[in-house]
Amino acid sequence: RSRGAMAILQPGVVGVVGDRPVSRGQSALPRCRARLGARRTRPSAGAAAPELALAGLAPGLVALVARRSRRSRRRPLPRQSLATEESDDAWYFRAYDRVATHREMLVDTVRTEAYRKAIFATCRDKVVLDVGCGTGILSLFAAQAGAKKVISVEGSIKAAAFAQTAVERNGLTNRITVIHGRLEDASTLAEVDAQLGLASSEDTPAARARRQVVDVIVSEWMGYMLVHEQMFASVALARDRWLAPGGTMIPFGCSIWAAPFCGAEIIEDVTDFWYVEQYGLDLSHMADAALREEVLLRPVIDDVEQGNLLAPPQRLWRLRCDSASAADQSEQHLRFGFVLDRSIPLHGLAVWFRCGLAKGIGFSTGPEAEPTHWAQTLLYTTAPDGLAVAQGDELQGELSWEAADRGMIIRLDGMVEVRGNMEDPANGPAKLPFAAEYNWNLKEMSGR
DSSP: OOBOSOOOOSOSEEEEETTEEEETTSOOHHHHHHHOOOOOOOOOTTOOOGGGGOTTOOHHHHHHHHHHHTSOOBOOOOOOOOOOTTSTTHHHHGGGGOHHHHHHHHTOHHHHHHHHHHHHHHOTTOEEEEESOTTSHHHHHHHHTTOSEEEEEEOOHHHHHHHHHHHHHTTOTTTEEEEESOTTSHHHHHHHHHHTTOOOSOOSHHHHHHTOOEEEEEOOOOBTTBTTTOTHHHHHHHHHHHEEEEEEEESOEEEEEEEEEOOHHHHHHHHHHHHSOBTTBOOTTHHHHHHIIIIISSOEEEOOOGGGBSSOOEEEEEEETTTOOHHHHHEEEEEEEEEOOOOSOBOEEEEEEEEEEETTEEEEOSTTSOOOTTOEEEEEOSOTTOBOOOTTOEEEEEEEEEEETTEEEEEEEEEEEEOGGGOBTTTBSEEEEEEEEEEEOHHHHHTO
16 A cells, blocks of 8 residues: 655654754744745746636635646656557557647657757668657658668557658658557567568577667657656667667666655645635645645656755666666666755655767756656655755665556655754764655556
């Protein structure tokens, strides 16, 4: 059973904000709110000014509606597809039949422009395999860049049809071949082999070596927190079967980064509606249920300001796409240690990733960079008021995950050593253990 609330085991005083001791039940949230800056947003083209929609609202709701209209809250939706409708997890791949899913990725200019630059720097006169091509945008870029041949594999039946139509409308049928199917299926492997002019019936070392004729494998396989949805397994299979010695992978490497964060504004967004009387009635009891449902029991996909990080980010893990195995993405246990440099409430751990696509070309999904549709994965581990900590306190722990039904089980365990004026000369610093677990299961979240 998922549990999102931090278990604070130290009795009495739980921390400090600045020089002010804070006991359990005493809110440290106002200090965090005062430090919250204006959130980074990228309004959609033609979006109406928030003020235009506020007529007739109760005065207490105006600020809340204005704030929420400036930021579209993200949800953990499936992002990539490589399966047929007959597969066991067809519910997952059908999500990529939706046009809106692909629009979300295409309007992410950080992602799409970085891929375009890397492809143009890499694919001229090359044989290219696009794993999980979606609407075919990366395949189209490869053909524009001068690739000799592009093979595009896509599991969503509708997305594959969209990609085929895009190829035809852009006059590239002589260089791009779209294949609908799950890459792991024997029929799809055989079709890719056939398009490469290979005989797939042999399985000797010599035959396997002859299949390695692809110069470039390109794939936008990254999910939230990099590995959510476990798609790298398909990329690794394609690499091991077809990539030529010395071939190129886009991306060539990725890394996971993390930092402790203060996330009061998201809690406000979730709960403030219920604290304002609706139709003259008190529905404030719904606030706690909303908080558990939207924040404490599952990861939150959203942006956090750099000013709300409590310590400099750390790289926790690196994945080399030319050598990593499918098992590497399926389970990891990553240690972390931070010395806090801000005296604002601690709500949990923010996690994001960086990708290298080609020499000098890449992007970050972190708070320091232009926002992407991945945003950051926010793991809330405390009660709404947060854990009152101070500059100089130390946070140690472990972030771990294991694959589960195209989702993942995430565990966060650690200890805050409260130093500064909380230190007891006789017993040393107070130690505040915490633990949280999230069952980030796409099938359950989709309602299927």
